[in-house]
Amino acid sequence: MTRVGMIPESSKIATPYQTTQQTKMMEQDEQTANVTPSQLAEKLCKSFLDVRSRTLPPDIVDVADEREVAAMRALAIPSTQGRPMRETIEDMLRIMSHRVAMEHPRFFGFIPSPVHESSLLGHVITTMFNxxxxxxxxxxxxxxxxxxxxxxxxxxxxxxxxxxxxxxxxxxxxxxxxxxxxxxxxxxxxxxxxxxxxxxxxxxxxxxxxxxxxxxxxxxxxxxxxxxxxxxxxxxxxxxxxxxxxxxxxxxxxxxxxxxxxxxxxxxxxxxxxxxxxxxxxxxxxxxxxxxxxxxxxxxxxxxxxxxxxxxxxxxxxxxxxxxxxxxxxxxxxxxxxxxxxxxxxxxxxxxxxxxxxxxxxxxxxxxxxxxxxxxxxxxxxxxGLDKLGEFIDHGIQLAEAAEQAFRKLENWKIVTPAQLGIFNFSYVAWSINLDGEREVSESLSERVNVEASKRAISRNIAAPLTTRLHGKLNLRMCTISPNLGTDQLLEVVHALDSLATEIMAEMG
Missing domain, CATH: 3.40.640.10 (Type I PLP-dependent aspartate aminotransferase-like (Major domain))
Known part of the structure; x- marks a missing residue:
């Protein structure tokens, strides 16, 4: 019996695409006859996480160069005929790889977005139902x-x-x-x-x-x-x-x-x-x-x-x-x-x-x-669970406090604003010798060192601390809210930035 509002099966017209899909679905049905929808969705979610872990590029920041931008602009225009799916997927993976990995544990700029895998899976299931x-x-x-x-x-x-x-x-x-x-x-x-x-x-x-x-x-x-x-x-x-x-x-x-x-x-x-x-x-x-x-x-x-x-x-x-x-x-x-x-x-x-x-x-x-x-x-x-979510938030706050204390112990670094809600601002202080032979802080040199330290940390894939300005002065800033970042890993970043600043100062004489 046909329900009100439904098209009778006999009146439906099967397209070649649908016929092919129906054949595949019948084959899959035989393999999954005793599998529940929730089990199928769970299998899909596990496969998704596996694929994602294998396809994400390792770079924290990947900004496309002019040649890559030109190639992507050319790909943006659709062709009159369809392309093979695998070829299209390969192009899409290349396009999507040119990005800032906002979820990377060592991305500290803006407000990062360290996505938990449960959100990805919830997003997948939500998309299934549209x-x-x-x-x-x-x-x-x-x-x-x-x-x-x-x-x-x-x-x-x-x-x-x-x-x-x-x-x-x-x-x-x-x-x-x-x-x-x-x-x-x-x-x-x-x-x-x-x-x-x-x-x-x-x-x-x-x-x-x-x-x-x-x-x-x-x-x-x-x-x-x-x-x-x-x-x-x-x-x-x-x-x-x-x-x-x-x-x-x-x-x-x-x-x-x-x-x-x-x-x-x-x-x-x-x-x-x-x-x-x-x-x-x-x-x-x-x-x-x-x-x-x-x-x-x-x-x-x-x-x-x-x-x-x-x-x-x-x-x-x-x-x-x-x-x-x-x-x-x-x-x-x-x-x-x-x-x-x-x-x-x-x-x-x-x-x-x-x-x-x-x-x-x-x-x-x-x-x-x-x-x-x-x-x-x-x-x-x-x-x-709510307890674990709360622990993740507390962890981000504690990370910033640990990094602040680490910088306070290093020579030539100052804390511009103390750690609050997982954010703190800091700056390398560069000294120069004035005409009287006295040692004094050089604002312009300090700014150059901080900018270059950020650039080198990113280019060498060490971390991504970005710069900002407070009271008109440039400084470095970190937002440390990733649950996947350990205190020891963060302290390694702190000392790496110190080494970069020393390296830059040596080059600048």
């Missing part, structure tokens, strides 16, 4: 899990039962979504032109980008000065708000950071929450990187105050060891997202929310078509 996770009707299984996971993450952050949110592509989209929700909750349309918002001098650039997309001009941004630890100064914030109110402007948003990309610093969240409450402003916490400390076994207290925020952005693909495209926005009251993003097009009427338990996530964010991003994180949490 779920449209926009509505409950299309994805009741993944939507149920995503809804509960968001509420659980909100509880871990100390947010109330009214909290809700949505999984998004990453911190940029999470920040933008929060800005729109804050705008709609705190401002009338007529007030938008007079609105002002407050960020620190170190706030991530994605926030300013999001403000622009949300319809605000750069002149409406107030960059609040930071203290010596690069944390937003609360006294300066209060003065800025008072001055703007006196000028007839409308303050509405404070953006704090839990884990600055440059230094790992955390803004004084409790004090900023106090200002937001007193002034009736929305407090958004950008925890894209540092929010994961909430799940730490030993350092959760560092995020104290996040429970008082109106919204929190949090990237699982940074410090929760997920593949890219796994961020989340949590808001204190989920109704603010629904008020800003509810969709009522006629062609999606069958997916209307029947009750509060049936969540349509396209009503909580910008995307209509969206993948089931939460499932790979769920897979990791299920297979790894």
């Amino acid at each position: 779920v449209h996770a926009g509505s409950w009707f299309e994805s009741s299984g993944p939507s149920a899990v995503e809804d509960v996971m968001i509420k659980w993450l909100a509880q871990q952050a100390g947010l109330p039962d009214t909290a809700g949110g949505v999984f998004v592509s990453g911190g940029s989209m999470a920040n933008l979504t929060a800005i729109v929700a804050a705008r709609d909750a705190k401002l009338s349309f007529e007030q938008r032109a007079k609105a002002v918002f407050y960020v620190s001098e170190q706030t991530h650039c994605s926030v300013q980008k999001g403000l622009g997309i949300a319809g605000f001009h750069a002149s409406q941004t107030r960059h609040v000065e930071c203290d010596h630890s690069f944390r937003m100064k609360v006294s300066s914030l209060r003065k800025a708000i008072a001055a703007d109110r006196d000028a007839g402007l409308v303050p509405f948003l404070i953006v704090a950071t839990c884990g600055l990309t440059n230094t790992g610093s955390i803004d004084p969240l409790d004090e900023l929450a106090g200002v937001a409450e007193a002034e009736d402003l929305w407090l958004h916490v950008d925890g894209a990187y540092g929010g994961s400390v909430i799940l730490s076994n030993q350092h959760k207290h560092l995020a104290q105050g996040v429970a008082r925020a109106h919204s929190l952005s949090w990237d699982a693909h940074k410090w929760l060891f997920q593949t890219y495209g796994c961020g989340v926005l949590i808001v204190r009251d989920s109704r603010h997202l629904i008020q800003s993003f509810t969709t009522n097009a006629s062609y999606i009427q069958d997916a209307e929310e029947a009750s509060s338990a049936h969540v349509n996530f396209w009503n909580r964010g910008i995307e209509l078509t969206r993948p089931a991003r939460a499932m790979k994180l769920w897979f990791t949490l299920q297979t790894l």
Whole structure:
């Protein structure tokens, strides 16, 4: 009997491709007659991990040269006829090898992405189903899990039962979504032109980008000065708000950071929450990187105050060891997202929310078509366990502290910012002799040595510490969050950098 909505087998037309595939499938069915789908998926996952381990190139950084770029550009144009799969795979492997291995244990630049194998497997299984996770009707299984996971993450952050949110592509989209929700909750349309918002001098650039997309001009941004630890100064914030109110402007948003990309610093969240409450402003916490400390076994207290925020952005693909495209926005009251993003097009009427338990996530964010991003994180949490995940986060913090202490013991090195949330800044200090024959620090020579040390470490595949600038001065920076990096291995990198600096100084005379 044919079920409603299904095409009868007799009316289907088999293409040559389908016929070939059906023959192969029949042969495979005979071999796997007594194997369950879960066993088949497990076998696929094991094969995937084996293939991945054999195909990943060893280089930490592989930037294509001009000849390779030209060849890849030529390959980008499709041919009129199809090519053999093996040949295409070989080309794709070459193309994909030209990259920075963000998951490599000795990549220390930006915020690395040390992906746990469980996330890769969760990603593979999620891709097998290709779920449209926009509505409950299309994805009741993944939507149920995503809804509960968001509420659980909100509880871990100390947010109330009214909290809700949505999984998004990453911190940029999470920040933008929060800005729109804050705008709609705190401002009338007529007030938008007079609105002002407050960020620190170190706030991530994605926030300013999001403000622009949300319809605000750069002149409406107030960059609040930071203290010596690069944390937003609360006294300066209060003065800025008072001055703007006196000028007839409308303050509405404070953006704090839990884990600055440059230094790992955390803004004084409790004090900023106090200002937001007193002034009736929305407090958004950008925890894209540092929010994961909430799940730490030993350092959760560092995020104290996040429970008082109106919204929190949090990237699982940074410090929760997920593949890219796994961020989340949590808001204190989920109704603010629904008020800003509810969709009522006629062609999606069958997916209307029947009750509060049936969540349509396209009503909580910008995307209509969206993948089931939460499932790979769920897979990791299920297979790894919360205790082990917390140990991984603590390990990254301890690594940075060990490296900081190692550099303090070496001659000619200084710590620019101490280890915080797995990040620290340091610099080789080069000395020169002035015209009076006195020994003095040479800023220009120091900068040259630090830049060259980074380049040589990368070119020799020792490690990838990159440079940044703090207070206008260039220094080296390391983010040491890989669970696969041991303390002894990291200390070897420290001494290798010291040797490189000595080598460079000798060459420079």
